[in-house]
Amino acid sequence: MRMMASPAIRRRKSSRAFRTWCVESKLIRRSRKLFCLEFFRAGKKSDPVREQVKAVNAGIAKLADEKIKFMDIGDKFLAADGTLPRELFPDLLHPNEKGYQIWADALVPTLDEMMK
DSSP states (O other), rough: OOOOOOOSSHHHHHHHHHHHHHHHHHHHTSSEEEEOOOOOSSSSSTTTTHHHHHHHHHHHHHTSSEEEEOOOGGGSSOOOOOOOOTTTTTTTTOOHHHHHHHHHHHHHHHHHTTOO
């Protein structure tokens, strides 16, 4: 598993870098599948970076095909009003144990299916 993160998302560079990584990975590992998660929407609801993250995720989602599975589970962490609860992300960036459990519960069915 490879994790990519960027505290300051720059839409064009992040989408382009991720697309390049996916294409190179696909060429190198022709018989394997790639599983890509979106960049999480960290920070306060009013943080302008959230819109940039949303745009980057939309670009990454376009890469999905039979070899690349893209999954956006960010909404599973958000409260009804769109805020990121400190009960799951105490510093509004890193999940705690409850946040990681939500993350795992969301991933397991897809990973199980991909392993077949």
